[in-house]
Amino acid sequence: MPFDLQKLVAERRAEKFDLFDRHLNSQLLRVLKTIGFDADYVSAEGPYLFDGDGNRYLDLLSGFGVFVMGRNHPTVIGALEQVLHGKFPGLVQLDVSLLAGLLAERLAARMPGLDKLFFCNSGAEAVEAAIKFSRTATRRTKIVYCDHAYHGLTYGALSLTGDDLFRTGFDPLVGDCVKIPFNDPEALERVLAAGDVAAFVFEPIQGKGVNIPGDSYLAEARRLCTKHRTLLVADEIQTGMGRTGRFLACEHWGVEPDIALLAKALSGGFVAVGAVAMRKWIFDKVFDRMDRAVVHGSTFSKNDMAMAAGLATLAILEEEKLIERAADMGERLIDGLRQRLGGFEFVKAVRGKGMMIAIEFGPPKSLKLKAAYALMEQANKGLFCQLILVPLFQNHRILAQVAGPNMPVIKLLPPLVIDDEDVAWIETAFEDAVRESHSLGAVWDLGRTLAGQARKSRPGAA
Numbered sequence: 001m002p003f004d005l006q007k008l009v010a011e012r013r014a015e016k017f018d019l020f021d022r023h024l025n026s027q028l029l030r031v032l033k034t035i036g037f038d039a040d041y042v043s044a045e046g047p048y049l050f051d052g053d054g055n056r057y058l059d060l061l062s063g064f065g066v067f068v069m070g071r072n073h074p075t076v077i078g079a080l081e082q083v084l085h086g087k088f089p090g091l092v093q094l095d096v097s098l099l100a101g102l103l104a105e106r107l108a109a110r111m112p113g114l115d116k117l118f119f120c121n122s123g124a125e126a127v128e129a130a131i132k133f134s135r136t137a138t139r140r141t142k143i144v145y146c147d148h149a150y151h152g153l154t155y156g157a158l159s160l161t162g163d164d165l166f167r168t169g170f171d172p173l174v175g176d177c178v179k180i181p182f183n184d185p186e187a188l189e190r191v192l193a194a195g196d197v198a199a200f201v202f203e204p205i206q207g208k209g210v211n212i213p214g215d216s217y218l219a220e221a222r223r224l225c226t227k228h229r230t231l232l233v234a235d236e237i238q239t240g241m242g243r244t245g246r247f248l249a250c251e252h253w254g255v256e257p258d259i260a261l262l263a264k265a266l267s268g269g270f271v272a273v274g275a276v277a278m279r280k281w282i283f284d285k286v287f288d289r290m291d292r293a294v295v296h297g298s299t300f301s302k303n304d305m306a307m308a309a310g311l312a313t314l315a316i317l318e319e320e321k322l323i324e325r326a327a328d329m330g331e332r333l334i335d336g337l338r339q340r341l342g343g344f345e346f347v348k349a350v351r352g353k354g355m356m357i358a359i360e361f362g363p364p365k366s367l368k369l370k371a372a373y374a375l376m377e378q379a380n381k382g383l384f385c386q387l388i389l390v391p392l393f394q395n396h397r398i399l400a401q402v403a404g405p406n407m408p409v410i411k412l413l414p415p416l417v418i419d420d421e422d423v424a425w426i427e428t429a430f431e432d433a434v435r436e437s438h439s440l441g442a443v444w445d446l447g448r449t450l451a452g453q454a455r456k457s458r459p460g461a462a
Helices: 005-023 026-034 074-086 098-110 123-138 185-192 217-227 249-253 280-286 304-319 322-341 367-379 383-396 420-438 443-456
Strands: 041-045 048-051 056-059 116-120 142-146 177-180 197-202 231-235 259-262 274-278 347-353 356-361 409-412
Touching: 005 026, 056 420, 074 304, 098 116, 098 274, 098 304, 116 123, 116 280, 123 142, 123 197, 123 231, 123 259, 123 274, 123 280, 142 185, 177 185, 185 197, 185 217, 197 217, 217 231, 217 249, 274 280, 304 322, 322 347, 322 356, 322 420, 356 383, 367 383, 383 409, 383 420
Parallel strands: 142 177, 142 197, 197 231, 231 259
Antiparallel strands: 041 048, 048 056, 116 274, 259 274, 347 356, 356 409
């Protein structure tokens, strides 16, 4: 009998959580069940997820920023179907790919000065390539990165990731990587002055916390890197592809990097892909002779499915004016959240650009609320956010996430296709959830439970 995927899924759907527990990450499953996020999603369309009971959820997590166009966009599906039915001669290896050439052409047109592209399979792989290319092109080894940075979890990318939670237990990491404070041009100049830095790798807006640089920081970083002959490498894996209301977030500050990294949204939500865009001279330093034509590569990079998904994604961004939509709708959402939440004691700030938004919480002024907040902070610095996220999910069917480990910040990455009704849904839901957290009502029973579990899970706890 022919393989029937839909039949297999239907027959085994009830075993989803059991299979994951037995063969995959049991700790992740424990987290989901503890906070009540173990919904059984059965379909998705645009910004929405649907469970087996037909309930609709608004996804503000977007697969960690993958789904800028929402899920299952018909244009991307159509492009992939054409590849599948067209019997393309993919991955010949001793050949060149037309689709890769077309995607590179269209990406380069979006990023002035970055004429050469290298394709890979993920954001982390793009970071790995950038490290190698920077060292080869400059004949230097040192790589500078920022605290609170997140660049991925493979060894090179992890070596540039600032949070110890991700790094602990995996030492030794890649050597000659130096951490400096984010948004501190003086610290950058001090480390660059030695003249031995290959690249400064940075996120224009840091994903872990949605930390936005000062108005002059990136321009000064550009000036300093040029002065000290260091490559400026922009990790736009989450911020790029229109997420912040510009194709690259660097454009907000008028900065042109030497290397820009893309992934996530470039996939169209279907086929993993990464891209390293760079100045031609950098590329030519790496692939400098015929016998070095394959000195760096990846088996599945430039595969026809990934290239077609990327081409379709760029077409949708342009045809549906999603970048402009992200800028407009994002500004409205940020302003609306500020107006709705600004009067609550726990809310410290609402910030963001386009559809990359953070709601930061902090200690209240009133003594009664301060004591309750301190309980959460003593257990885990980001635990208070669960008192917002859990009712947001259970009562309003909105899926969102904390912005990073040990930080009281909720991050929103809405698909760029959300509409006015969705914006009202978000604003009303957050206002309700934040108001409930100020009442010290039933939601705090959950808080005490989570705090107890957090203390028990600490290393060395009885």
